[in-house]
Amino acid sequence: MLAAYAARISPDDPLSALEIGERPDPQVPDGWTRVRLRAAALNHHDVWSLRGVGLSADRLPMILGCDGAGVTDDGREVILHSVIASPGWSGDETLDPRRSLLSELYDGTCAEQVVLPSSNLVPKPEGMSWATAGSLSTAWLTAYRMLFSNAGVSPGDTVLVQGAGGGVATALVQLGSAAGLRMWVTSRDAERGQRAVALGADRAFASGERLPERVSAVMESVGAATWSHSVNSLNPGGTIVICGATSGDAPARAELTKIFFKQLRVVGSTMGTIGELRRLVDLVDRQGISPVIDAELALAEARDGFARVAAGESFGKIVLTMGA
Numbered sequence: 001m002l003a004a005y006a007a008r009i010s011p012d013d014p015l016s017a018l019e020i021g022e023r024p025d026p027q028v029p030d031g032w033t034r035v036r037l038r039a040a041a042l043n044h045h046d047v048w049s050l051r052g053v054g055l056s057a058d059r060l061p062m063i064l065g066c067d068g069a070g071v072t073d074d075g076r077e078v079i080l081h082s083v084i085a086s087p088g089w090s091g092d093e094t095l096d097p098r099r100s101l102l103s104e105l106y107d108g109t110c111a112e113q114v115v116l117p118s119s120n121l122v123p124k125p126e127g128m129s130w131a132t133a134g135s136l137s138t139a140w141l142t143a144y145r146m147l148f149s150n151a152g153v154s155p156g157d158t159v160l161v162q163g164a165g166g167g168v169a170t171a172l173v174q175l176g177s178a179a180g181l182r183m184w185v186t187s188r189d190a191e192r193g194q195r196a197v198a199l200g201a202d203r204a205f206a207s208g209e210r211l212p213e214r215v216s217a218v219m220e221s222v223g224a225a226t227w228s229h230s231v232n233s234l235n236p237g238g239t240i241v242i243c244g245a246t247s248g249d250a251p252a253r254a255e256l257t258k259i260f261f262k263q264l265r266v267v268g269s270t271m272g273t274i275g276e277l278r279r280l281v282d283l284v285d286r287q288g289i290s291p292v293i294d295a296e297l298a299l300a301e302a303r304d305g306f307a308r309v310a311a312g313e314s315f316g317k318i319v320l321t322m323g324a
Protein backbone atom coordinates (compact mmCIF):
# COMPACT_ATOMS: atom_id res chain seq x y z
CA MET A 1 0.00 0.00 0.00
CA LEU A 2 1.05 3.63 -0.46
CA ALA A 3 2.17 5.44 2.72
CA ALA A 4 4.02 8.52 3.95
CA TYR A 5 6.60 7.37 6.47
CA ALA A 6 9.65 8.36 8.48
CA ALA A 7 12.53 6.44 6.90
CA ARG A 8 15.16 8.09 9.08
CA ILE A 9 15.45 10.82 11.73
CA SER A 10 16.65 14.32 10.88
CA PRO A 11 16.46 16.90 13.70
CA ASP A 12 17.46 19.80 11.40
CA ASP A 13 15.95 18.84 8.03
CA PRO A 14 12.77 16.88 8.78
CA LEU A 15 11.62 16.69 5.14
CA SER A 16 14.77 14.73 4.26
CA ALA A 17 13.57 11.98 6.61
CA LEU A 18 10.20 11.63 4.83
CA GLU A 19 9.50 8.99 2.18
CA ILE A 20 6.32 8.50 0.17
CA GLY A 21 6.26 4.96 -1.13
CA GLU A 22 5.07 1.39 -0.78
CA ARG A 23 4.80 -0.31 2.63
CA PRO A 24 3.41 -3.80 3.37
CA ASP A 25 -0.34 -4.07 4.07
CA PRO A 26 -0.82 -4.30 7.87
CA GLN A 27 -1.57 -7.55 9.71
CA VAL A 28 -4.70 -7.34 11.88
CA PRO A 29 -4.07 -8.57 15.47
CA ASP A 30 -6.92 -10.13 17.51
CA GLY A 31 -9.14 -7.40 18.91
CA TRP A 32 -7.91 -4.85 16.35
CA THR A 33 -9.67 -3.56 13.22
CA ARG A 34 -8.41 -2.59 9.78
CA VAL A 35 -9.60 0.79 8.48
CA ARG A 36 -9.24 1.73 4.81
CA LEU A 37 -8.55 5.42 5.14
CA ARG A 38 -10.43 8.09 3.20
CA ALA A 39 -8.85 11.16 4.83
CA ALA A 40 -6.00 11.86 7.26
CA ALA A 41 -5.00 15.37 8.32
CA LEU A 42 -1.44 16.32 9.19
CA ASN A 43 -0.34 17.68 12.58
CA HIS A 44 2.83 19.31 13.82
CA HIS A 45 3.35 15.98 15.62
CA ASP A 46 4.28 14.47 12.24
CA VAL A 47 7.09 17.01 11.83
CA TRP A 48 8.29 16.37 15.41
CA SER A 49 8.42 12.64 14.56
CA LEU A 50 10.64 13.28 11.52
CA ARG A 51 12.89 15.35 13.82
CA GLY A 52 13.10 12.38 16.24
CA VAL A 53 10.95 13.89 19.00
CA GLY A 54 8.87 11.01 20.40
CA LEU A 55 10.17 8.62 17.71
CA SER A 56 13.48 6.79 18.03
CA ALA A 57 15.54 5.29 15.19
CA ASP A 58 14.91 1.71 16.40
CA ARG A 59 11.20 2.09 15.52
CA LEU A 60 11.80 3.04 11.87
CA PRO A 61 10.38 2.89 9.31
CA MET A 62 7.22 4.35 10.86
CA ILE A 63 4.13 5.44 8.95
CA LEU A 64 3.21 8.95 10.10
CA GLY A 65 -0.22 10.41 10.92
CA CYS A 66 -2.45 10.69 13.99
CA ASP A 67 -5.69 12.00 12.41
CA GLY A 68 -7.89 9.79 10.30
CA ALA A 69 -11.26 8.52 9.15
CA GLY A 70 -12.22 5.69 6.86
CA VAL A 71 -14.17 2.47 6.35
CA THR A 72 -13.80 -0.83 8.24
CA ASP A 73 -13.78 -4.20 6.44
CA ASP A 74 -17.43 -4.68 7.49
CA GLY A 75 -18.42 -1.35 5.92
CA ARG A 76 -18.67 1.01 8.94
CA GLU A 77 -17.64 4.63 8.41
CA VAL A 78 -15.48 5.58 11.41
CA ILE A 79 -13.30 8.29 12.95
CA LEU A 80 -10.12 7.03 14.62
CA HIS A 81 -9.17 7.63 18.25
CA SER A 82 -5.40 7.89 18.09
CA VAL A 83 -4.56 7.41 21.79
CA ILE A 84 -3.61 3.74 22.21
CA ALA A 85 -3.71 2.61 25.84
CA SER A 86 -1.47 -0.21 27.07
CA PRO A 87 -3.07 -3.67 27.50
CA GLY A 88 -5.17 -3.87 30.69
CA TRP A 89 -5.34 -0.10 31.25
CA SER A 90 -8.70 1.24 32.43
CA GLY A 91 -9.78 4.83 33.03
CA ASP A 92 -8.60 8.01 31.27
CA GLU A 93 -6.28 6.69 28.56
CA THR A 94 -4.40 10.00 28.35
CA LEU A 95 -3.14 9.32 31.90
CA ASP A 96 -1.76 5.88 31.04
CA PRO A 97 2.03 6.32 31.38
CA ARG A 98 2.50 3.68 28.64
CA ARG A 99 -0.02 5.14 26.18
CA SER A 100 1.10 6.06 22.69
CA LEU A 101 -0.35 7.92 19.71
CA LEU A 102 -0.66 6.25 16.34
CA SER A 103 2.72 6.72 14.59
CA GLU A 104 4.72 6.49 17.84
CA LEU A 105 4.64 2.70 18.51
CA TYR A 106 2.13 1.57 15.88
CA ASP A 107 1.93 2.71 12.26
CA GLY A 108 -0.14 5.84 11.66
CA THR A 109 -2.76 7.11 9.27
CA CYS A 110 -0.84 8.59 6.33
CA ALA A 111 -1.50 5.40 4.39
CA GLU A 112 -4.19 3.55 2.52
CA GLN A 113 -4.82 1.27 5.54
CA VAL A 114 -4.25 1.38 9.29
CA VAL A 115 -5.00 -1.07 12.11
CA LEU A 116 -5.95 -0.05 15.65
CA PRO A 117 -7.77 -1.48 18.67
CA SER A 118 -11.44 -2.10 17.79
CA SER A 119 -12.49 -0.01 20.80
CA ASN A 120 -10.71 3.06 19.32
CA LEU A 121 -13.38 3.73 16.68
CA VAL A 122 -16.11 6.39 16.77
CA PRO A 123 -18.95 6.28 14.21
CA LYS A 124 -18.73 8.99 11.56
CA PRO A 125 -22.02 10.91 11.46
CA GLU A 126 -23.95 10.49 8.23
CA GLY A 127 -23.37 13.49 6.01
CA MET A 128 -20.11 14.60 7.67
CA SER A 129 -17.49 15.12 4.96
CA TRP A 130 -14.40 12.92 4.93
CA ALA A 131 -12.20 16.03 5.22
CA THR A 132 -13.98 17.07 8.42
CA ALA A 133 -14.03 13.53 9.85
CA GLY A 134 -10.35 13.07 9.04
CA SER A 135 -9.37 16.28 10.87
CA LEU A 136 -10.79 15.69 14.34
CA SER A 137 -8.61 13.05 16.05
CA THR A 138 -5.67 15.15 17.27
CA ALA A 139 -5.57 18.98 17.09
CA TRP A 140 -9.35 19.25 17.37
CA LEU A 141 -9.60 16.74 20.22
CA THR A 142 -6.76 18.54 22.00
CA ALA A 143 -8.51 21.89 21.54
CA TYR A 144 -11.79 20.42 22.85
CA ARG A 145 -10.19 19.18 26.07
CA MET A 146 -8.18 22.39 26.55
CA LEU A 147 -11.26 24.61 26.29
CA PHE A 148 -14.06 22.55 27.75
CA SER A 149 -12.32 20.28 30.29
CA ASN A 150 -9.28 22.25 31.45
CA ALA A 151 -9.76 26.02 31.01
CA GLY A 152 -12.47 26.56 33.63
CA VAL A 153 -14.21 29.20 31.49
CA SER A 154 -17.88 30.00 30.85
CA PRO A 155 -19.67 31.54 27.85
CA GLY A 156 -18.90 35.27 27.77
CA ASP A 157 -15.38 34.87 29.18
CA THR A 158 -12.43 36.05 27.09
CA VAL A 159 -9.88 33.42 26.05
CA LEU A 160 -6.56 34.24 24.37
CA VAL A 161 -5.14 31.78 21.83
CA GLN A 162 -1.41 32.13 21.22
CA GLY A 163 -0.91 31.68 17.47
CA ALA A 164 -3.67 32.01 14.92
CA GLY A 165 -3.09 29.73 11.99
CA GLY A 166 -2.13 26.38 13.50
CA GLY A 167 -4.32 23.31 13.61
CA VAL A 168 -4.86 23.59 17.37
CA ALA A 169 -5.28 27.38 17.21
CA THR A 170 -7.92 27.34 14.45
CA ALA A 171 -9.80 24.54 16.24
CA LEU A 172 -9.78 26.58 19.46
CA VAL A 173 -11.20 29.63 17.65
CA GLN A 174 -13.91 27.66 15.87
CA LEU A 175 -14.95 25.67 18.97
CA GLY A 176 -14.71 28.60 21.38
CA SER A 177 -16.72 31.00 19.25
CA ALA A 178 -19.38 28.31 18.67
CA ALA A 179 -19.62 27.92 22.47
CA GLY A 180 -20.11 31.64 23.15
CA LEU A 181 -16.60 32.43 24.36
CA ARG A 182 -14.92 35.66 23.28
CA MET A 183 -11.84 34.37 21.46
CA TRP A 184 -8.75 36.56 20.98
CA VAL A 185 -5.72 35.42 19.00
CA THR A 186 -2.14 36.52 18.51
CA SER A 187 -0.16 35.95 15.35
CA ARG A 188 3.25 36.72 13.94
CA ASP A 189 1.45 37.74 10.77
CA ALA A 190 -1.36 40.32 10.61
CA GLU A 191 -3.05 38.61 7.66
CA ARG A 192 -3.23 35.28 9.54
CA GLY A 193 -4.72 37.17 12.49
CA GLN A 194 -7.42 38.62 10.23
CA ARG A 195 -8.16 35.18 8.83
CA ALA A 196 -8.76 34.02 12.41
CA VAL A 197 -11.20 36.91 12.87
CA ALA A 198 -13.05 35.80 9.72
CA LEU A 199 -13.24 32.36 11.33
CA GLY A 200 -14.92 33.63 14.50
CA ALA A 201 -12.22 35.25 16.63
CA ASP A 202 -13.33 38.52 18.22
CA ARG A 203 -9.97 40.29 17.84
CA ALA A 204 -6.42 39.60 16.62
CA PHE A 205 -3.20 41.05 18.06
CA ALA A 206 0.44 40.94 17.03
CA SER A 207 2.51 38.33 18.91
CA GLY A 208 3.56 39.89 22.22
CA GLU A 209 1.28 42.96 21.88
CA ARG A 210 -0.15 44.35 25.13
CA LEU A 211 -3.88 43.49 25.33
CA PRO A 212 -6.54 46.13 26.09
CA GLU A 213 -7.68 44.08 29.09
CA ARG A 214 -6.63 40.88 30.83
CA VAL A 215 -8.28 37.55 29.98
CA SER A 216 -9.68 34.57 31.92
CA ALA A 217 -7.61 31.89 30.19
CA VAL A 218 -4.77 31.54 27.70
CA MET A 219 -4.40 28.58 25.34
CA GLU A 220 -0.67 27.93 24.86
CA SER A 221 0.88 25.76 22.18
CA VAL A 222 3.70 28.10 21.07
CA GLY A 223 5.83 27.84 24.23
CA ALA A 224 9.03 29.82 24.79
CA ALA A 225 8.20 32.65 22.34
CA THR A 226 4.89 33.52 24.01
CA TRP A 227 5.18 32.27 27.62
CA SER A 228 5.80 35.63 29.31
CA HIS A 229 3.01 37.25 27.30
CA SER A 230 0.65 34.46 28.37
CA VAL A 231 1.46 34.99 32.05
CA ASN A 232 1.17 38.78 31.73
CA SER A 233 -2.16 38.58 29.88
CA LEU A 234 -4.10 36.78 32.62
CA ASN A 235 -6.41 38.10 35.28
CA PRO A 236 -5.51 37.06 38.85
CA GLY A 237 -6.76 33.49 39.30
CA GLY A 238 -6.65 32.87 35.53
CA THR A 239 -5.57 29.70 33.78
CA ILE A 240 -2.94 28.85 31.19
CA VAL A 241 -3.70 25.58 29.44
CA ILE A 242 -0.58 24.34 27.65
CA CYS A 243 -0.50 21.53 25.08
CA GLY A 244 2.71 22.21 23.21
CA ALA A 245 5.87 24.25 22.78
CA THR A 246 6.43 24.69 19.06
CA SER A 247 9.01 27.46 19.57
CA GLY A 248 10.88 25.59 22.34
CA ASP A 249 10.25 24.58 25.95
CA ALA A 250 12.80 26.80 27.71
CA PRO A 251 11.39 30.36 27.92
CA ALA A 252 13.84 33.14 28.81
CA ARG A 253 11.80 33.77 32.00
CA ALA A 254 9.76 31.10 33.82
CA GLU A 255 7.70 33.93 35.44
CA LEU A 256 7.44 31.98 38.72
CA THR A 257 6.86 35.08 40.86
CA LYS A 258 3.96 36.29 38.73
CA ILE A 259 2.47 32.78 38.66
CA PHE A 260 2.25 32.52 42.45
CA PHE A 261 1.52 36.18 43.14
CA LYS A 262 -1.40 36.27 40.68
CA GLN A 263 -2.45 32.76 41.79
CA LEU A 264 -2.47 31.48 38.22
CA ARG A 265 -3.24 27.90 37.32
CA VAL A 266 -0.96 26.21 34.77
CA VAL A 267 -2.64 23.10 33.37
CA GLY A 268 -0.98 20.61 31.04
CA SER A 269 -3.27 19.10 28.43
CA THR A 270 -2.71 16.21 26.05
CA MET A 271 -5.16 14.86 23.47
CA GLY A 272 -8.44 13.65 25.06
CA THR A 273 -10.39 10.50 25.89
CA ILE A 274 -12.56 8.60 23.45
CA GLY A 275 -15.56 10.01 25.37
CA GLU A 276 -14.34 13.55 24.64
CA LEU A 277 -13.81 12.59 20.98
CA ARG A 278 -17.43 11.36 20.79
CA ARG A 279 -18.68 14.64 22.29
CA LEU A 280 -16.47 16.65 19.91
CA VAL A 281 -17.78 14.72 16.88
CA ASP A 282 -21.35 15.28 18.06
CA LEU A 283 -20.74 19.03 18.64
CA VAL A 284 -19.12 19.51 15.23
CA ASP A 285 -21.96 17.61 13.57
CA ARG A 286 -24.84 19.39 15.37
CA GLN A 287 -23.33 22.87 15.00
CA GLY A 288 -22.37 22.26 11.36
CA ILE A 289 -18.77 23.30 12.06
CA SER A 290 -16.36 22.79 9.15
CA PRO A 291 -12.73 22.72 10.29
CA VAL A 292 -10.78 25.23 8.24
CA ILE A 293 -8.84 23.30 5.61
CA ASP A 294 -5.61 24.76 4.24
CA ALA A 295 -5.31 22.21 1.45
CA GLU A 296 -6.60 18.80 0.38
CA LEU A 297 -3.91 16.70 -1.27
CA ALA A 298 -3.75 13.18 -2.61
CA LEU A 299 -1.61 10.91 -0.41
CA ALA A 300 0.97 10.76 -3.23
CA GLU A 301 1.39 14.55 -2.89
CA ALA A 302 1.89 14.44 0.89
CA ARG A 303 5.38 15.95 0.72
CA ASP A 304 3.92 19.36 -0.20
CA GLY A 305 1.67 19.22 2.86
CA PHE A 306 4.50 18.27 5.23
CA ALA A 307 6.56 21.14 3.80
CA ARG A 308 3.77 23.64 4.52
CA VAL A 309 3.40 22.44 8.13
CA ALA A 310 7.17 22.39 8.73
CA ALA A 311 7.49 25.95 7.37
CA GLY A 312 4.58 27.24 9.49
CA GLU A 313 2.75 28.28 6.30
CA SER A 314 -0.46 26.27 6.69
CA PHE A 315 -3.61 27.93 8.00
CA GLY A 316 -5.85 25.23 9.45
CA LYS A 317 -5.59 21.58 8.51
CA ILE A 318 -3.86 19.90 5.59
CA VAL A 319 -5.90 16.86 4.64
CA LEU A 320 -4.53 13.89 2.71
CA THR A 321 -7.17 11.97 0.78
CA MET A 322 -7.15 8.31 -0.17
CA GLY A 323 -9.46 5.88 -1.94
CA ALA A 324 -12.54 6.53 -4.05
Ligand SMILES: NC(=O)c1ccc[n+]([C@@H]2O[C@H](COP(=O)([O-])OP(=O)(O)OC[C@H]3O[C@@H](n4cnc5c(N)ncnc54)[C@H](OP(=O)(O)O)[C@@H]3O)[C@@H](O)[C@H]2O)c1
Nearest residue numbers: 044142163164165166167168187188221225244246270271
Ligand atom coordinates in the same frame (compact mmCIF):
# COMPACT_ATOMS: atom_id res chain seq x y z
N1 LIG B 1 -0.26 17.71 23.77
C1 LIG B 1 -1.00 17.32 22.72
O1 LIG B 1 -1.79 16.39 22.80
C2 LIG B 1 -0.88 18.08 21.44
C3 LIG B 1 -1.86 17.92 20.45
C4 LIG B 1 -1.77 18.71 19.31
C5 LIG B 1 -0.69 19.58 19.14
N2 LIG B 1 0.26 19.65 20.11
C6 LIG B 1 1.41 20.59 19.96
O2 LIG B 1 0.89 21.89 19.81
C7 LIG B 1 1.71 22.62 18.90
C8 LIG B 1 0.82 23.16 17.78
O3 LIG B 1 0.39 22.05 16.99
P1 LIG B 1 -0.32 22.30 15.58
O4 LIG B 1 -0.51 20.97 14.95
O5 LIG B 1 -1.45 23.24 15.77
O6 LIG B 1 0.88 23.06 14.82
P2 LIG B 1 0.86 24.01 13.57
O7 LIG B 1 -0.37 23.75 12.77
O8 LIG B 1 2.19 23.87 12.91
O9 LIG B 1 0.72 25.48 14.22
C9 LIG B 1 1.78 26.16 14.83
C10 LIG B 1 1.21 27.39 15.58
O10 LIG B 1 2.23 27.99 16.36
C11 LIG B 1 2.30 29.39 16.10
N3 LIG B 1 3.75 29.70 16.17
C12 LIG B 1 4.76 28.91 15.74
N4 LIG B 1 5.96 29.46 16.04
C13 LIG B 1 5.69 30.61 16.66
C14 LIG B 1 6.51 31.64 17.21
N5 LIG B 1 7.84 31.58 17.17
N6 LIG B 1 5.91 32.70 17.79
C15 LIG B 1 4.56 32.78 17.83
N7 LIG B 1 3.74 31.81 17.32
C16 LIG B 1 4.30 30.75 16.74
C17 LIG B 1 1.62 29.59 14.77
O11 LIG B 1 0.94 30.82 14.77
P3 LIG B 1 1.01 31.90 13.59
O12 LIG B 1 1.74 31.30 12.44
O13 LIG B 1 -0.40 32.26 13.27
O14 LIG B 1 1.74 33.05 14.20
C18 LIG B 1 0.62 28.45 14.73
O15 LIG B 1 -0.61 28.84 15.35
C19 LIG B 1 2.80 21.65 18.41
O16 LIG B 1 3.98 21.87 19.15
C20 LIG B 1 2.22 20.29 18.70
O17 LIG B 1 3.20 19.31 18.89
C21 LIG B 1 0.18 18.93 21.25
